[in-house]
Amino acid sequence: xxxxxxxxxxxxxxxxxxxxxxxxxxxxxxxxxxxxxxxxxxxxxxxxxxxxxxxxxxxxxxxxxxxxxxxxxxxxxxxxxxxxxxxxxxxxxxxxxxxxxxxxxxxxxxxxxxxxxxxxxxxxxxxxxxxxxxxxxxxxxxxxxxxxxxxxxxxxxxxxxxxxxxxxxxxxxxxxxxxxxxxxxxxxxxxxxxxxxxxxxxxxxxxxxxxxxxxxxxxxxxxxxxxxxxxxxxxxxxxxxxxxxxxxxxxxxxxxxxxxxxxxxxxxxxxxxxxxxxxxxxxxxxxxxxxxxxxxxxxxxxxxxxxxxxxxxxxxxxxxxxxxxxxxxxxxxxxxxxxxxxxxxxxxxx
Amino acid sequence: xxxxxxxxxxxxxxxxxxxxxxxxxxxxxxxxxxxxxxxxxxxxxxxxxxxxxxxxxxxxxxxxxxxxxxxxxxxxxxxxxxxxxxxxxxxxxxxxxxxxxxxxxxxxxxxxxxxxxxxxxxxxxxxxxxxxxxxxxxxxxxxxxxxxxxxxxxxxxxxxxxxxxxxxxxxxxxxxxxxxxxxxxxxxxxxxxxxxxxxxxxxxxxxxxxxxxxxxxxxxxxxxxxxxxxxxxxxxxxxxxxxxxxxxxxxxxxxxxxxxxxxxxxxxxxxxxxxxxxxxxxxxxxxxxxxxxxxxxxxxxxxxx
Numbered sequence: 001x002x003x004x005x006x007x008x009x010x011x012x013x014x015x016x017x018x019x020x021x022x023x024x025x026x027x028x029x030x031x032x033x034x035x036x037x038x039x040x041x042x043x044x045x046x047x048x049x050x051x052x053x054x055x056x057x058x059x060x061x062x063x064x065x066x067x068x069x070x071x072x073x074x075x076x077x078x079x080x081x082x083x084x085x086x087x088x089x090x091x092x093x094x095x096x097x098x099x100x101x102x103x104x105x106x107x108x109x110x111x112x113x114x115x116x117x118x119x120x121x122x123x124x125x126x127x128x129x130x131x132x133x134x135x136x137x138x139x140x141x142x143x144x145x146x147x148x149x150x151x152x153x154x155x156x157x158x159x160x161x162x163x164x165x166x167x168x169x170x171x172x173x174x175x176x177x178x179x180x181x182x183x184x185x186x187x188x189x190x191x192x193x194x195x196x197x198x199x200x201x202x203x204x205x206x207x208x209x210x211x212x213x214x215x216x217x218x219x220x221x222x223x224x225x226x227x228x229x230x231x232x233x234x235x236x237x238x239x240x241x242x243x244x245x246x247x248x249x250x251x252x253x254x255x256x257x258x259x260x261x262x263x264x265x266x267x268x269x270x271x272x273x274x275x276x277x278x279x280x281x282x283x284x285x286x287x288x289x290x291x292x293x294x295x296x297x298x299x300x301x302x303x304x305x306x307x308x309x310x311x312x313x314x315x316x317x318x319x320x321x322x323x324x325x326x327x328x329x330x331x332x333x334x335x336x337x338x339x340x341x342x343x344x345x346x347x348x349x350x
Numbered sequence: 351x352x353x354x355x356x357x358x359x360x361x362x363x364x365x366x367x368x369x370x371x372x373x374x375x376x377x378x379x380x381x382x383x384x385x386x387x388x389x390x391x392x393x394x395x396x397x398x399x400x401x402x403x404x405x406x407x408x409x410x411x412x413x414x415x416x417x418x419x420x421x422x423x424x425x426x427x428x429x430x431x432x433x434x435x436x437x438x439x440x441x442x443x444x445x446x447x448x449x450x451x452x453x454x455x456x457x458x459x460x461x462x463x464x465x466x467x468x469x470x471x472x473x474x475x476x477x478x479x480x481x482x483x484x485x486x487x488x489x490x491x492x493x494x495x496x497x498x499x500x501x502x503x504x505x506x507x508x509x510x511x512x513x514x515x516x517x518x519x520x521x522x523x524x525x526x527x528x529x530x531x532x533x534x535x536x537x538x539x540x541x542x543x544x545x546x547x548x549x550x551x552x553x554x555x556x557x558x559x560x561x562x563x564x565x566x567x568x569x570x571x572x573x574x575x576x577x578x579x580x581x582x583x584x585x586x587x588x589x590x591x592x593x594x595x596x597x598x599x600x601x602x603x604x605x606x607x608x609x610x611x612x613x614x615x616x617x618x619x620x621x622x623x624x625x626x627x628x629x630x631x632x633x634x635x636x637x638x639x640x641x642x643x644x645x646x647x648x649x650x651x652x653x654x655x
């Protein structure tokens with residue numbers, strides 16, 4: 001009998017392994033030493049393939065929130081990121097739609113599939129943010145929404161009879177759009193990021209970056225990075241959550257050089273040098289969205305989707321959610337009356 | 351302020367009297383005296399206002415500029431800063447005062463941010479009223495704001511609530527010329543849509559922006575129409591010279607091309623500049639005849655003088 005991996009209820013967690021030396025017939029046995037399982041091939045690494053297959057079958061949730069003043073290209077950018085119309089373009093050119101008087105939270109879900117992998121993508125829009133004359137506390141509805149999703153997850157988790165797979169509506173990533181003034185951050189930017197970086201992963205991006213020349217871009221980014229640092233704002237990837245040296249080196253480079261990503265979005269295609277590219281056509285040239293010499297969209301895309309997608313979810317679950325949970329436990333002296341005993345014996349699924 | 355009283359009786363039997371020469375005399379006197387013009391510039395920070403002003407007047411009005419960070423801006427209120435520069439061109443002297451309004455629209459709560467501006471404009475009217483009613487009127491200095499460039503963000507979808515409120519509060523006090531700067535952020539289609547949207551919203555809210563007077567007989571009617579049709583002007587400013595086809599021109603160098611400030615196919619900069627310089631006289635007149643007179647009658651009614 002061999003002990004297979006113990007599967008956790010939560011997709012984001014790592015499984016526990018009970019290793020047991022097995023004989024693989026094809027490989028000749030080497031002389032046995034004490035650390036027998038270091039010689040020869042056991043097959044533990046096949047777990048990666050197993051997890052991959054599992055993920056493909058079940059698919060996964062990803063919830064991304066976009067925050068920023070109206071007109072900064074949020075919807076276009078998200079559509080460009082996921083190469084689909086996942087975010088309805090805001091009021092823009094429709095006269096009937098006006099800027100809402102308070103901040104609204106609009107979540108739209110889509111299932112997109114690529115290479116056999118299904119992603120349930122939810123884009124959470126926040127129209128009205130920063131658009132009023134008086135924007136005091138306009139981040140509160142957003143913070144409230146984020147905490148509500150943690151609460152929802154918590155309630156499900158402490159249930160006696162709980163679902164095999166808890167639906168995850170928690171915000172994994174919050175793209176904050178900075179206006180490309182070329183000067184500095186705006187007071188509202190600071191206030192928002194100060195409050196929200198403690199509850200959610202914030203990835204600041206510089207919107208409509210085609211308004212800046214190369215020098216202006218470099219200078220602005222440096223300035224913004226400095227301001228964030230001086231004001232103690234930790235954006236994702238947060239320094240304190242770097243798991244090992246490899247992470248740290250990779251993330252340091254991203255934190256200190258690449259971020260905030262200066263991006264341009266577009267859903268229109270043009271012909272450039274015989275290729276069809278996503279871009280913006282102006283009288284003085286075509287701005288290619290995926291051209292790294294033009295803007296950093298490709299860096300953002302690779303970062304959020306191709307390299308750090310899983311980590312964004314993990315940090316949300318292991319750090320932000322846990323912080324919320326701990327606070328709730330302490331505040332109420334207990335969880336909502338779903339269960340009474342499981343409080344002490346309740347183990348985190350990690 | 352240029353004004354002259356022109357009265358005549360044209361008698362059938364009279365020959366050439368010669369007063370037709372008066373405009374020339376006025377002209378000569380004005381040239382000797384020089385012109386004064388006060389231009390106010392209003393808009394959120396980072397919309398390209400200073401760069402545009404420098405480009406318009408081919409000067410550097412802001413040499414030792416300090417740009418505060420966001421944390422500082424939280425505490426700041428709207429300031430009024432006036433810089434004066436003397437520009438001479440072909441013997442004609444212009445004493446240009448540019449009134450800046452740093453801090454406008456920066457705060458999280460911008461509810462009061464145009465009170466300071468309204469106060470400033472009223473103060474200039476007040477001062478003029480006082481001088482005008484005084485005994486010694488030889489050297490009245492006209493510090494009244496003749497024109498206000500209001501900067502609309504090219505990043506939005508049209509007017510913001512703050513834009514609407516400001517223009518509604520100020521259109522009865524100053525000539526408002528709406529400007530869209532950093533226009534190189536827009537494709538041509540986006541530019542047209544934004545302009546149309548802005549004009550629709552202006553008319554929807556009953557905002558009165560500065561209207562170009564009809565073309566005189568010696569002016570190019572078509573050019574005037576074209577200029578009128580371009581409002582609000584979508585402009586680009588630059589303090590840098592780029593070499594294009596062997597010439598050094600003002601522009602912005604991007605990896606995908608060069609934007610030329612003075613290229614009418616790239617933006618409305620030339621139209622804006624031409625409009626401003628050919629209408630300085632009219633802007634002053636409208637300020638005097640409309641805005642100032644409104645202020646004056648309100649003031650006098652109130653004090654019951």
